[in-house]
Amino acid sequence: MEFDTFMQSRILTGLTLGFHIIFATIGVGVPVMIMIAEWMGIRKNDPHYRLLARRWARGFTVTVAVGVVTGTAIGMQLSLLWPSFMQLAGQVIALPLFMETFAFFFEAIFLGIYLYTWDRFKKPIYHCLLVIPVVIGSSASAFFITTVNAFMNTPQGFKLENGVITGIEPLKAMFNPATPTKVAHVLSSAYLTSAFVLAAITAWFILRGSRSDYYQKALRLTMTWSLVFAIATAVIGDLSGKFLAEYQPEKLAAAEWHFETEKQADLILGGVLDKETLEVKGELRIPMALSILAGSHPDTEVTGLNEFPRDLWPPLYVHYLFDLMVGIGMYLAAVAGLFVLVRIWKKKHEWNPWLLRLIVLGGPLSMLAIELGWIFTEVGRQPWILRGFMRTDEGVTTSANVGQMLVLFSGLYAVLGIVCTVVLIRMFRKNPPEKEMGKRGIEGGGQHVV
Amino acid sequence: MSYELIGITVLWLFLYGYVIVASIDFGAGFFSYYGKVTGKGEVINQVINRYLSPVWEVTNVFLIFFLVGIVGFFPDTAYYFGTALLVPGSIALILLAIRGSFYAFHHYGSKPNTFYEFLYGTTGLLIPASLATILTISEGGFIEKKGNEVVLLMDTLLKSPYSWSVVLLALVSVLFISASFLTYYAHKAEDYEAERVLHKWALGWSLPTIFASFLVFVAMSDHNMQHFTSMLDNSWMFVVSMGFFTLAVYLLMVRKYYGWMFLSVLLQFGFAFFGYGKSHLPYILYPYITVQGSVNNPVMAQALIWAFIGGLSLLVPSLLLLMKLFLFDAKYVKGR
Numbered sequence: 193m194e195f196d197t198f199m200q201s202r203i204l205t206g207l208t209l210g211f212h213i214i215f216a217t218i219g220v221g222v223p224v225m226i227m228i229a230e231w232m233g234i235r236k237n238d239p240h241y242r243l244l245a246r247r248w249a250r251g252f253t254v255t256v257a258v259g260v261v262t263g264t265a266i267g268m269q270l271s272l273l274w275p276s277f278m279q280l281a282g283q284v285i286a287l288p289l290f291m292e293t294f295a296f297f298f299e300a301i302f303l304g305i306y307l308y309t310w311d312r313f314k315k316p317i318y319h320c321l322l323v324i325p326v327v328i329g330s331s332a333s334a335f336f337i338t339t340v341n342a343f344m345n346t347p348q349g350f351k352l353e354n355g356v357i358t359g360i361e362p363l364k365a366m367f368n369p370a371t372p373t374k375v376a377h378v379l380s381s382a383y384l385t386s387a388f389v390l391a392a393i394t395a396w397f398i399l400r401g402s403r404s405d406y407y408q409k410a411l412r413l414t415m416t417w418s419l420v421f422a423i424a425t426a427v428i429g430d431l432s433g434k435f436l437a438e439y440q441p442e443k444l445a446a447a448e449w450h451f452e453t454e455k456q457a458d459l460i461l462g463g464v465l466d467k468e469t470l471e472v473k474g475e476l477r478i479p480m481a482l483s484i485l486a487g488s489h490p491d492t493e494v495t496g497l498n499e500f501p502r503d504l505w506p507p508l509y510v511h512y513l514f515d516l517m518v519g520i521g522m523y524l525a526a527v528a529g530l531f532v533l534v535r536i537w538k539k540k541h542e543w544n545p546w547l548l549r550l551i552v553l554g555g556p557l558s559m560l561a562i563e564l565g566w567i568f569t570e571v572g573r574q575p576w577i578l579r580g581f582m583r584t585d586e587g588v589t590t591s592a593n594v595g596q597m598l599v600l601f602s603g604l605y606a607v608l609g610i611v612c613t614v615v616l617i618r619m620f621r622k623n624p625p626e627k628e629m630g631k632r633g634i635e636g637g638g639q640h641v642v
Numbered sequence: 643m644s645y646e647l648i649g650i651t652v653l654w655l656f657l658y659g660y661v662i663v664a665s666i667d668f669g670a671g672f673f674s675y676y677g678k679v680t681g682k683g684e685v686i687n688q689v690i691n692r693y694l695s696p697v698w699e700v701t702n703v704f705l706i707f708f709l710v711g712i713v714g715f716f717p718d719t720a721y722y723f724g725t726a727l728l729v730p731g732s733i734a735l736i737l738l739a740i741r742g743s744f745y746a747f748h749h750y751g752s753k754p755n756t757f758y759e760f761l762y763g764t765t766g767l768l769i770p771a772s773l774a775t776i777l778t779i780s781e782g783g784f785i786e787k788k789g790n791e792v793v794l795l796m797d798t799l800l801k802s803p804y805s806w807s808v809v810l811l812a813l814v815s816v817l818f819i820s821a822s823f824l825t826y827y828a829h830k831a832e833d834y835e836a837e838r839v840l841h842k843w844a845l846g847w848s849l850p851t852i853f854a855s856f857l858v859f860v861a862m863s864d865h866n867m868q869h870f871t872s873m874l875d876n877s878w879m880f881v882v883s884m885g886f887f888t889l890a891v892y893l894l895m896v897r898k899y900y901g902w903m904f905l906s907v908l909l910q911f912g913f914a915f916f917g918y919g920k921s922h923l924p925y926i927l928y929p930y931i932t933v934q935g936s937v938n939n940p941v942m943a944q945a946l947i948w949a950f951i952g953g954l955s956l957l958v959p960s961l962l963l964l965m966k967l968f969l970f971d972a973k974y975v976k977g978r
């Protein structure tokens with residue numbers, strides 16, 4: 193592999209998106225959790241939940257800022273690094289990109305209002321209603337941007353003849369075969385990750401000795417919702433596999449190291465691939481599971497990679513990314529399920545330190561799953577940038593300075609990542625919930641100050 | 643009206659919106675830092691923060707809207723500008739990123755931090771300069787097409803008097819727009835001490851603004867005669883702009899009707915901005931891209947316009963609510 197403009201552009205795109213997606217995921221998921229917490233607080237008339245919403249919202253503003261600036265970077269970089277691609281694709285898929293900006297606009301306006309009106313309304317429910325547009329705006333922007341990405345995987349709604357595009361149908365392009373599963377999976381995994389990250393932070397504090405009601409309520413709330421979202425994510429992930437089997441079989445085959453088209457195909461977990469002979473060693477085989485993943489029945493025929501010319505194969509290391517993502521998905525569902533079971537049947541073990549440690553581990557793992565999932569779908573689409581129409585190397589810029597920009601942006605993301613983390617940690621350490629409860633006269637204040 | 647005309651008008655309107663709200667934002671950041679260094683900070687900071695905090699994110703969306711919109715309506719711009727602007731565009735991006743995030747770190751973090759404030763105060767002045775350069779490039783003469791490659795002539799750009807006059811105009815306009823808005827806001831907040839300081843700044847930056855505009859005119863005649871003649875054909879717009887400028891300065895001097903004063907500033911820049919834009923047509927980038935030649939296919943253009951109408955009917959009420967709560971709510975403005 194050469195370290196040319198093409199390679200540098202790919203790395204810079206991956207770097208920016210990989211950094212943005214951390215904040216985008218939080219940006220999509222956390223408003224949902226804030227909405228749930230504030231609503232619980234009003235319904236149960238319990239100030240703990242409202243405080244929870246308030247504190248989450250405060251941390252959220254900091255991550256949103258980084259999400260906005262890195263998102264701006266992507267918006268511009270797509271044109272700067274892939275000008276030919278944007279020129280071509282823009283003719284067909286400009287609509288959802290354009291609508292996304294309205295969704296952001298809507299979200300930004302109401303987020304501003306929400307943050308500065310905590311005590312301005314006589315009825316707390318009015319304030320709670322203001323978070324709904326934020327949830328709608330952020331999930332809608334995820335929806336729109338994901339349709340663009342879905343289009344890159346299964347383009348439709350136009351004809352391409354000698355480089356000229358005709359017969360354009362913007363809505364058909366937007367609602368392409370990849371859209372339903374992709375949008376649903378992206379949304380559910382963002383909700384799951386946000387709920388789990390919040391649960392992990394809470395569990396961390398409980399491990400460090402904070403045992404007041406406030407933390408217990410926070411942990412129960414986040415873990416219960418984590419379970420819901422984890423199940424949804426796994427079910428939709430399964431549907432995504434079925435989508436791939438039908439519309440992008442080479443991606444599924446690469447993820448599964450599945451070379452021969454066959455029925456009753458085995459699912460391969462882990463293992464090592466011999467690049468020459470294409471033999472797999474040291475793997476764990478689950479008989480017929482791949483056929484079931486692809487079509488719900490052991491007799492489903494699963495297309496193998498050998499049906500495709502070799503220069504159109506995606507890189508085969510995506511197998512590990514896929515396995516890890518699915519593995520983490522199982523882990524998250526299991527931990528959340530365990531917590532809920534223990535809470536129902538063995539109440540006194542609810543605060544078992546080992547259980548709490550498993551929850552803490554789930555936070556970073558869920559974010560890792562997001563990264564793995566995206567790298568898997570993006571790399572799994574290669575060598576296409578627009579599957580079947582344009583190869584990635586045809587879309588790239590001709591500018592000679594991408595290397596310097598790569599250095600510059602790496603530095604920027606490093607600084608933003610570090611400062612953002614430090615600011616968040618300081619923010620919550622300087623003003624722990626106990627102190628805030630004391631100040632607001634909520635029961636439980638002043639106990640167990642860390 | 644044809645699709646391309648609707649498209650470019652809408653985009654230009656949003657760019658105008660960005661110029662105004664971003665100027666207020668950037669200038670305020672700079673004043674607040676300057677105030678801190680010179681010890682006048684405490685007086686004006688409160689006014690600045692109360693206005694800025696709820697709206698900074700909205701400002702950024704105006705820019706995104708323009709960027710995404712122009713690529714949507716005129717996909718060829720992605721190709722030309724995309725290829726040529728990698729370096730200046732990336733620099734502007736990094737400045738925007740530093741400014742936006744450190745603003746949030748400073749204001750939402752646990753304690754104010756002078757270094758963060760320095761960062762967002764100064765980047766606020768560099769961003770208008772770097773974004774203005776992109777408008778300069780659209781005048782032509784700085785981009786060359788060699789076979790399949792589009793190159794930016796960095797040297798020519800750095801040595802061009804026109805380019806520097808635009809940078810100068812961008813800087814002083816930011817400070818003028820910002821100071822005149824904040825004077826109005828401080829007055830509404832009945833914070834007379836802050837008003838006094840800001841009023842002085844507004845007056846102080848008024849003459850440099852008009853001086854820089856004349857410089858741009860002169861440099862333009864030297865750089866792009868075609869655009870300059872076309873500007874002369876639309877000279878009434880610049881005359882009206884000048885009229886509103888005079889009115890604004892007059893109101894500032896007599897210290898009355900600050901609301902009307904700021905409105906005059908808006909109209910001054912509005913007329914000049916649309917005069918410039920109108921005479922720039924049909925070119926988006928001299929001489930490579932025209933609006934007619936690059937407009938997206940009619941199907942997509944129509945879809946975008948419908949999306950725009952739908953989006954606006956959602957946004958306008960929300961924006962009005964935002965303004966009602968934070969700009970025109972006397973209790974909030976006065977900090978109660």
Ligand code: HDD
Pocket residue numbers: 345370373374375377378381382384385425426428429430432433435436443517518520521522524558559561562563564565566567569
């Ligand atoms: C918390 C994150 C997370 C978790 C636990 C999972 N996924 Fe996932 N997955 C994603 C986060 C994600 C993602 C980041 O959202 C991706 C990347 C792009 C996309 O469409 O969704 C994705 C893509 C993705 C794809 C590719 C879709 C495509 O290319 O169109 C498949 C087949 C799966 N997932 C399947 C699963 C299965 C069977 C899981 C079992 C539990 C699973 N995922 C858990």
Ligand code: HEM
Pocket residue numbers: 201202203205206207209210211213270274277337338340341344563566567570571574577584
């Ligand atoms: C509208 C949605 C998206 C568009 C238009 C898009 C576009 C692109 C493009 C043009 C490339 C370069 C191709 C390449 O590097 O091989 C790419 C690669 C990549 N994208 Fe996406 N992308 C989108 C969504 C995402 C998201 C949300 C992520 C999340 C992190 C992501 C992650 C990546 C990664 C990691 C690469 C590098 C792949 C590699 O090295 O081969 N993409 N994407």
Ligand code: HEM
Pocket residue numbers: 209212213215216217219220256259260261262263264265266267270296297299300330333334337338378699702703706
């Ligand atoms: C599926 C993956 C993605 C998700 C879920 C996502 C979601 C988000 C969220 C929640 C924000 C913060 C917006 C706000 O709070 O105002 C954001 C910012 C942004 N994202 Fe992403 N994004 C994704 C990928 C992308 C891609 C691929 C692009 C480029 C086309 C993009 C462009 C932007 C832009 C331009 C902003 C800044 C908008 C603003 O100023 O408010 N995003 N994104």
